[in-house]
Amino acid sequence: MAAKYGKIFMALTLLGREFMELYPINLKLTGRRCAVVGGGTVAERKAVALIAAGAQVSIFSPVLTAKLTGLQQDQCLTWIPRSYEIGDLDKFFLVSCATDQPEINRQAAEEARAAGALVNVADAPEISDFYVPAHIAHGDLLITVSTGGGSPALARQLKHKIAEDFGPEYGYYLALVAKLRLEMKERLATSKDREKFWRETIDHETLDLLRAGKFSEAEERIRHAVSCAWPESSNGSRGS
Numbered sequence: 001m002a003a004k005y006g007k008i009f010m011a012l013t014l015l016g017r018e019f020m021e022l023y024p025i026n027l028k029l030t031g032r033r034c035a036v037v038g039g040g041t042v043a044e045r046k047a048v049a050l051i052a053a054g055a056q057v058s059i060f061s062p063v064l065t066a067k068l069t070g071l072q073q074d075q076c077l078t079w080i081p082r083s084y085e086i087g088d089l090d091k092f093f094l095v096s097c098a099t100d101q102p103e104i105n106r107q108a109a110e111e112a113r114a115a116g117a118l119v120n121v122a123d124a125p126e127i128s129d130f131y132v133p134a135h136i137a138h139g140d141l142l143i144t145v146s147t148g149g150g151s152p153a154l155a156r157q158l159k160h161k162i163a164e165d166f167g168p169e170y171g172y173y174l175a176l177v178a179k180l181r182l183e184m185k186e187r188l189a190t191s192k193d194r195e196k197f198w199r200e201t202i203d204h205e206t207l208d209l210l211r212a213g214k215f216s217e218a219e220e221r222i223r224h225a226v227s228c229a230w231p232e233s234s235n236g237s238r239g240s
């Protein structure tokens with residue numbers, strides 16, 4: 001693979017660190033059954049992200065954090081108020097093993113994988129199918145940072161740095177553009193026109209308007225841009 005012959009690969013080799021490229025995917029979890037084993041701080045972080053993604057979350061743990069207890073009271077998750085037992089994990093799409101007992105995590109991971117689930121193990125990257133990246137979500141906009149398990153603290157720090165530059169206005173911007181994009185498909189004749197338009201339209205003035213909460217002005221600005229660039233496009237001509 002190209003990356004393996006690049007400068008970064010050479011540097012990693014010099015540093016004596018093995019390099020494993022991960023396959024980046026964004027999972028759709030709406031309505032999927034997911035389990036978290038453990039109810040502490042780490043389990044909480046994993047469960048909250050799963051719930052945010054619309055998963056149907058079950059937690060196996062004798063104790064829950066205050067936040068998880070609140071979520072359980074609000075019926076955002078199902079709590080099985082006891083220690084994990086063999087046989088618990090046979091019906092899940094994804095399982096996160098996050099107790100403070102390494103042997104329990106391992107056992108749960110083995111069972112879940114044998115049952116066909118995707119498995120994450122909080123204290124054992126080497127037996128995990130996937131890692132949870134640090135992330136920023138603004139509506140449909142999802143920015144993730146992965147260090148391949150090398151330094152979660154660095155992933156977290158980079159996330160905070162990126163969040164300073166990409167605030168909620170980018171989420172509003174995306175929502176607006178996604179809506180207008182469908183309309184522009186009708187209005188701009190060819191895919192080349194559309195490509196040119198969207199590359200030129202992503203501008204800071206629209207973002208400033210959104211940052212200031214001026215949503216309709218921002219929408220108007222983009223609509224105006226398309227009428228100026230393609231006055232003839234309003235005749236409804238359609239193309240590829």
Ligand SMILES: C[C@@]1(CC(=O)O)c2cc3[nH]c(cc4nc(cc5[nH]c(cc(n2)[C@H]1CCC(=O)O)[C@@](C)(CC(=O)O)[C@@H]5CCC(=O)O)C(CC(=O)O)=C4CCC(=O)O)c(CCC(=O)O)c3CC(=O)O
Nearest residue numbers: 123125131132133134146147148149150151152153155156
């Ligand atoms: C492999 C992975 C598996 C997984 O959990 O998916 C994993 C594993 C481990 N984490 C450990 C420690 C810490 N993890 C964090 C924080 C986060 N950890 C997350 C993901 C991941 N952690 C996956 C790799 C992701 C990647 O590298 O890209 C984040 C990004 C996402 C999330 O959890 O939601 C979230 C930040 C979220 C945010 O803030 O946005 C902090 C920082 C802190 O809490 O301040 C520390 C202490 C500092 C440090 O160690 O760096 C330990 C050692 C435990 C010990 O020493 O006992 C292990 C086990 C090991 O490495 O062996």
Ligand SMILES: NC(=O)C1=CN([C@@H]2O[C@H](COP(=O)(O)OP(=O)(O)OC[C@H]3O[C@@H](n4cnc5c(N)ncnc54)[C@H](O)[C@@H]3O)[C@@H](O)[C@H]2O)C=CC1
Nearest residue numbers: 038039040041042043060061063083084099100104122123
């Ligand atoms: N991957 C990550 O992001 C990180 C992983 N870790 C690792 O994650 C592990 C958990 O850390 P914390 O959440 O801080 O621990 P914690 O002590 O806050 O929580 C442990 C939880 O596991 C539950 N538990 C214990 N035995 C159980 C069993 N047999 N069945 C079900 N639940 C059981 C406890 O009731 C408790 O809710 C640690 O071992 C640590 O090494 C730590 C920091 C970050």
